[in-house]
Amino acid sequence: MxxxxxxxxxxxxxxxxxxxxxxxxxxxxxxxxxxxxxxxxxxxxxxxxxxxxxxxxxxxxxxxxxxxxxxxxxxxxxxxxxxxxxxTEKLQKLFLLPDGAIYAEAGVSLSRLASFAQQNGLQGLEFASGIPGSVGGGVFINAGAYGGELKDVIESVVCLYAPDQGLYELSKEQCAFSYRKSYFSTHGGCMILSAVFRLQPGDREEIAAKMRELNEKRRAKQPLELPSAGSTFKRPEGHFAGALIEQAGLKGFTVGGAQVSEKHAGFVVNVGGATSHDVYDLMLHVRKTVYENSGVVLEPEVIILAPDYKLEDKGPRVHGNIVTVNGPAEE
Ligand SMILES: Cc1cc2nc3c(=O)[nH]c(=O)nc-3n(C[C@H](O)[C@H](O)[C@H](O)COP(=O)(O)OP(=O)(O)OC[C@H]3O[C@@H](n4cnc5c(N)ncnc54)[C@H](O)[C@@H]3O)c2cc1C
Missing domain, CATH: 3.30.43.10 (Uridine Diphospho-n-acetylenolpyruvylglucosamine Reductase, domain 2)
Structure with missing residues (x-):
């Protein structure tokens, strides 16, 4: 201190x-x-x-x-x-490189990035237009939707590495992307500054139509009218988290101001005045019940920034995405 x-x-x-x-x-x-x-x-x-x-x-x-x-x-x-x-909200540089790739700083929103690609007749980022995160946060977790992931379109990432204060350019391979994971989320200390995206030429109208279609699907299925952090849990192999939660009878289950969304069981929503403890206790209950009901262990997708939580005391241990104050994300 x-x-x-x-x-x-x-x-x-x-x-x-x-x-x-x-x-x-x-x-x-x-x-x-x-x-x-x-x-x-x-x-x-x-x-x-x-x-x-x-x-x-x-x-x-x-x-x-x-x-x-x-x-x-x-x-x-x-x-x-x-x-x-x-x-990173003021890191907003976004432009086309001479070879046609897109350069975006960490604070550029994924929706602005996708629109910029569309305006320049470049396809491949349509899936990202409705994801409300930034380039930095998206790269960190390899954000994805509707069959696309950022790893499909990233060429390289520049980061500042806190321990030696060096600037590093990582190739897509070095970023070690996998489902909702990257080198950055599994190793501490990297500050993502910018990324280069390599897309394919496409028809502007068709790209725009695809973006509209996916955003329409999102609005129809997701509880966008309430505060949330998107999908609470990662998709377990061979299953859908939302379906498992619904099958366990948890749709609408509420702790304080936190609720398993009535519209989409994969989302925990803040229905008013939710505390982090409400959300956290709800997540533990969901994990425990889904495990008892189906034998599947749900892994949080949401980053829980919780230096003080005593996870072991409250039920099954939550794996992944727990960011401790002094170190990298736990595996
Ligand atoms: C309604 C809704 C719908 C969503 N739909 C999707 C979806 O379809 N697909 C999907 O993948 N996600 C989805 N999400 C989740 C979220 O938008 C993504 O995970 C997004 O990539 C997070 O970006 P962010 O900028 O908000 O990151 P933040 O929430 O600000 O940060 C997330 C993590 O990234 C790290 N981080 C952020 N920026 C940097 C940086 N520059 N350098 C290093 N680390 C950094 C943070 O330290 C933190 O650990 C949704 C969320 C909501 C609320």
Whole structure:
């Protein structure tokens, strides 16, 4: 804590124009609308300010937590007092490279990226147009939908590696993408700054029609009218999480303000005033009941930023996507 306070003071001095929000409610920065105050949330204007912040944090043996659009995160009600958060929302460069590939900075939303591709007659990102995350968050988890995944269209990713403050360009292969996983989600310390996307030429009208069709499907099936973090659990091999949850009789099951969506059992929604504990307890109940009902263990897709939770005390251990304050995601 002492180190963090010193680092904050130094960052303020080194970057006087930086937007640095203190005791900022995290509920305002995530699609679940849940989460207490963050000690510090910086919103750097550009990559060089981001790098400067990281280098000061490193001098104090600290690593930041990168925040994209907050659409795949459960923040704790208690807030985060021991973590320095950096939002990528102002990293918005998006352009065509001379060879026709698309360059996008981490903060560009996937919907803007997909529209940009469509406007330039490039196909392959239609699946991503309704995913509410950013390029950084999407690359981190290899976001996907309707049979497409970012790994299908990514050529390379540039990241800043916190431990040595080096800039690295990783090829698609080095990114080690698999279903809702990447090198970045399984190894700590990488801040995704930008990505290059390689698409195929296509007809603008057909691409736009495909995007409309997929977004229509999304609106019909998903509870977009309520706060959520998308699919709560990953798709278990050979099954659909939503179907397993429904078969276990859990559609509409509620803990406090958190509910298994009536519209799509794969989503946990905030029906009003949900706490992170409500969501967390609901997820544990769903996991336990689905396991008893079908023998399938559900793995969370949502990143649970929960340094204090005592997972073992509350039932079956939640594997994956638990981000501890000082280390990489647990396997
Ligand atoms: C209604 C709804 C529908 C959804 N539909 C889909 C879907 O169809 N398919 C799908 O895959 N997902 C879906 N999601 C989930 C979510 O949108 C994606 O996982 C998205 O990729 C998250 O991006 P984000 O910018 O919001 O990341 P955040 O939630 O901000 O962060 C998620 C993780 O990525 C890390 N991260 C973010 N940016 C960076 C960066 N620059 N460098 C390093 N790490 C970073 C964070 O530290 C965190 O661990 C949906 C969510 C909602 C609310």
């Amino acid at each position: 002492e180190n963090l306070e010193k680092a904050i003071a130094e960052i303020k001095q080194a970057l006087p124009g930086l937007t640095l929000l203190e005791q900022e409610p995290l509920a305002a920065h995530c699609s679940f609308r849940i989460g207490g105050p963050a000690r510090a949330l910086a919103v750097p204007q550009d990559v060089s300010s981001l790098a400067r912040i990281c280098s000061i944090l490193k001098e104090h043996q600290l690593a930041p937590f990168l925040l994209g659009n907050g659409t795949n995160i459960l923040f704790p009600d208690e807030g985060l007092q021991e973590l320095f958060l950096i939002s």
